[in-house]
Amino acid sequence: MDISSKTESSLHLDANPCDILSGFMAEERPITIDEACALRHLLFGSLKSSFNAAWTEQSFHFRTVPAYGFIQKRAGPCGVLAGVQAHVILELLFGVSHIDSNSGISKLKPAEKKEALARAMTSIMWKAGENKRAIVVKKHNNIVLNTAMVPDILEPDGILEYIITDTNASCIYFLYSLILTRGIEKIKQEMDYPDSHLIGTDGYCSQEVINLILTGKAVPNLFDGDVELNSGGSETTLLRGISEQSKIGLLSLYEYQDTCTVGNNYKNPTYPIWIMLADSHFTVLFTTSKDILKKRRLNEPFILYHYDGLAKRHAETSYTIEPLANSSPSPKDKTLPVVVRCIHTRWPLAAVEINTNEENNSD
Secondary structure, eight states: OEEEEEEHHHHOOOSOGGGGGSSOOOEEEEOOHHHHHHHHHHHHSSTTOOOOHHHHTOOOOBOSSSTTOBOOOSSSTHHHHHHHHHHHHHHHHHSTTOOOGGGOTTOOOHHHHHHHHHHHHHHHHHHHTTTTEEEEEEOOSSOSSOGGGOTTTOOOOSSSSOOOSSOOOHHHHHHHHHHHHHOHHHHHHHSSSTTOOSBOTTSOBOHHHHHHHHHSSOOOOOSBSEEEEEOSSSOEEEEEOBOSOOSSEEEEHHHHTTSOOOOHHHHSOSSSEEEEEETTEEEEEEOSOGGGGSGGGTTSOEEEEEEOTTOSSOOEEEEEEETTOSSSOOOOOTTSOHHHHHHHHHOTTOEEEEEOSOSOOOO
16 A cells, blocks of 8 residues: 655645646655554554455445435445545535536536546545645555564555455545544544544444544534533543534434534535434435525525435435424424434424435436
């Protein structure tokens, strides 16, 4: 595995950090055994654990229909996929490479999808690197780290030492890149508990990974700002949350269930795109117009799209939202569809109707 480092001084970026895409080749070097061990420990809490097949076989592969959506093969990498997916949608609708949404976000050319993905990844990493650097992990044609020589230290995974045959683990490479760009020690400092790790035993990524993708910081909570807890003694515990309005938001079923709090920095993002967390699965909600964020349009009905990359059929569904249809929030109803319950955490007075006869529901 090779590491390429792109820095502010060498890039000379102006207004758009995604100009990184225009023909720059950084200095490369192989990963060291210390870096490999630190990465593995941060991800799994153990040097003997590694990614399962759901990760090693997962790439950023677009569907045919809807054309903007990634295909998720198995449960596990949904957090990374949904985070990058949300940024791809942002680029397509509101970014430099934006398309005419009136002609349909699903009608995309291969070049448009490729550019949106590249810009999305670049934007995420540049944010994590505090607009100063990005470290890109790429595969090497030969083994650059011989884990066979140290089997009691580091379990081979086919990625770090690079022995890959016909699989495409670009999802892992992106996650490695993001972690190294932010910095392993800095990520540990941003966690509430430095001994935490980023991938659970079930193969799902932690909230720190999602927040790192959305905000550039690996904090573990969803509320606004930081909260200091004092149990009555001299010691206090600092719980870190979202420090500023995010470009992309997040809604959680756990808030509907009164087990967490999502702050305004995530509920009211700069762009009308939200990661949706429900039952340990991450998907994406979005609208095609920023008008719903304007105060004068807050009471007007709009269409909200939901995309689930793991779904075999009906990957995209849409909902008509009347945001102020009711005078008071409806009682909590566990029988409502998961998406509707999450929508109510953002629009508690809304009437929500699922739209039938969807066209964009097959690969």
